[in-house]
Amino acid sequence: MDIMNISLKLFCAMVLLWTSATKALQAQPAHSFTFGEGLSFDDLLAGKHKGSALRWIDVNTSDTSWYKEKDKLVGKGWPIGVVRSEKMYQNFILEVEWRHMEKGGNSGIFVWCDAQPEAHNRLPSGVEVQMLELDWVNQHKVNGQEPPIAYVHGELFGAGKTTTTPDNPRGVRSKSIENRCLGVGEWNRYRVVCVDGTIKLSVNGKFVNGIRESSKRKGYLCLESEGAKIEFRNLKVISLGEGYILPEQVVDVL
Structure with a gap:
């Protein structure tokens, strides 16, 4: 017994x-890598300018969709999908340089994102900071009409289930008030300030767009793979102090 x-x-x-x-x-x-750095605003005030490495986790791309090349992160564009930050962020400043390597290339960064792709387009809900190459409008005419050039340089909008109020409306999206983006092979610099449901976007040194009243105000960052080769460098996330937030304004923890 x-x-x-x-x-x-x-x-x-x-x-x-x-x-x-x-x-x-x-x-x-399935796959993860480090790229960019994160630090707090208090660190900057204390004179610290070097942060810790940011870790990214594959959501629905592949282990060959992204690779490092010296100081750059290269996204091949396929399959369509995203990688997400390991951590969630509420109030922060994101700085990044990016350039498309193909005419008409499409990509972007999601902020306050749930990192849960929709079945119909493989992309998640969040606020998208658009990154389109300038020739995109020439390649996507509708009834012979070119889309507005404002569509390509830093359009902001709530994607999927996320809603926002645009500063410069183009329907439910917000368009930049000035075209400051450079074309294929040239580096562009975005500064994205995200505080309590409001986002302001600077393109190559000037603030030209914004949204407010985002339905989500804390979530993941996601880098988008959307059919074209893109390169990122000098990505930095500066965390700011937390603000008042309701439970329904925070995405589910993954």
Whole structure:
């Protein structure tokens, strides 16, 4: 009887260990990498200018969709999808340089994002900071008409289930009031200030767009892969102090 009890206990222990190991393996991301740096505004005030490495986790691209090349992160554009930041952010400043390597290239960065792709387009809900190459409007005429050039240089909008109020309305989206983006192969610099549901965007040194009253105000950052090669460099996230926020304005923790 004692031997049977010991055997049963050993069997149960082995089952528990196997279950725990299986869950741990399932919890591991398929692919992750580091790119960019994060620090707090208090760090900057204290004279610290070097932050910690930011970790990105694949959501629905692949382990060959993104690769590092010296100081750059290169996105090949396929499959369509996103990688997300390991951490969530509420109030922060995001700085990044980007350039498209193909005419008419399409990409962007999502902020306050749920990192949960929709079935119909493989993209998540959040506020998208648009990054289109200038020739996009020439390649996507509708009934012979070119879309407005304002569409390509830093349009801001609530994507998926996220809603926003535009500063410079183009329907529900907000367009930049001045075209400051450079074309294929040239570096553009975005500064994105995100505070309590309001976003202001600077393109190459000048603030030209904004949204407010975002339905989500804390979430993940996502880099978008949308069919064209794009390069990023000098990405920095500066965390600011937290503000008042309602539970429904925070995305689900992944």
